[in-house]
Amino acid sequence: MKLYETAMTPSAQRVNLFLLEKGIQVERVSMNVRAGDNLTPEFAAKSPTGKIPLLELDDGTCLVESIAICRYFDALHPDELALFGRTxxxxxxxxxxxxxxxxxxxxxxxxxxxxxxxxxxxxxxxxxxxxxxxxxxxxxxxxxxxxxxxxxxxxxxxxxxxxxxxxxxxxxxxxxxxxxxxxxxxxxxxxxxxxxxxxxxxxxx
Ligand SMILES: N[C@@H](CCC(=O)N[C@@H](CS)C(=O)NCC(=O)O)C(=O)O
The missing domain is CATH 1.20.1050.10 (Glutathione S-transferase Yfyf (Class Pi); Chain A, domain 2)
Incomplete structure (x- = not known):
């Protein structure tokens, strides 16, 4: 899987902090959103919002919205931190x-x-x-x-x-x-x- 991101942006930071907490490594595709890397037809075909972060799975499924991406990783790798809550x-x-x-x-x-x-x-x-x-x-x-x-x-x-x-x-x-x-x-x-x-x-x- 690949995480498309612009690391300095707040939304990318949300996902990155979540991944750091959980100790998960993932391949990144660095994009410059200020320069419009996210405005291409190729990116629009992957994303309903055209925004980063976007997680592309190996079968081509794409997830947008940082909280949805965090939820996906949390469900794949549940741990005692339980960042989405316990009870x-x-x-x-x-x-x-x-x-x-x-x-x-x-x-x-x-x-x-x-x-x-x-x-x-x-x-x-x-x-x-x-x-x-x-x-x-x-x-x-x-x-x-x-x-x-x-x-x-x-x-x-x-x-x-x-x-x-x-x-x-x-x-x-x-x-x-x-x-x-x-x-x-x-x-x-x-x-x-x-x-x-x-x-x-x-x-x-
Ligand atoms: N609610 C979205 C917000 C995504 C978002 O606004 N991303 C910004 C960076 S923080 C972006 O892609 N900006 C480029 C643009 O709007 O073209 C999420 O949590 O993922």
Missing amino acids: PLEQAQVEMWSRVVEIYGLQIAFQAFRHTTGVYADRERCIRAWGDEALLRLKEFLPKLERRLGEADYLAGEHYSVADITAYVLVRMLPRFDIEVNSPHLARWMERIEARPAVQTLNLT
Whole structure:
């Protein structure tokens, strides 16, 4: 199988951090999305979204959406980390926080970045007012993360999960918007996350 990615992008980082946590190696196809490597007819034939990451299996089946790719690897290689949760309740909490962080945090940050910078103006209509609004929504979302991390060590409760990986990738984007993490629970959670060997390896690459 082959993982098509642009390693510096947040979505690739989500999958890479997940794979590092699980100690899984996979062949990579490095793409430059800024240069439009993902805009070719060949890539469009593999992907309904045209975005990376994309996992191509040996039989030609292609998977997009970073969480779907992570789920596939997790089902192939279950382990004691149980990054999608253990008990029915924990699995639901992981799903809940993954969706909350992705829908109200990461996707909004993507919109803010794309529409305020016009970085992908060669392939989409950029609307500055929507970028400004998305940035406001992102700023309004961060206190919700802070509140949750005041209640529990990790987003889904007592265990690190894929929801924390998504949130960590989101927090890593904040300097792009000149947003500093100075809320105490979020800062302590960041210290816990950054002490993880997988995160340290990601940050070295
Ligand atoms: N929800 C998707 C987001 C994928 C996505 O937005 N990928 C970006 C990089 S972070 C991309 O391919 N950008 C190039 C483009 O939009 O043309 C996922 O989690 O995989």
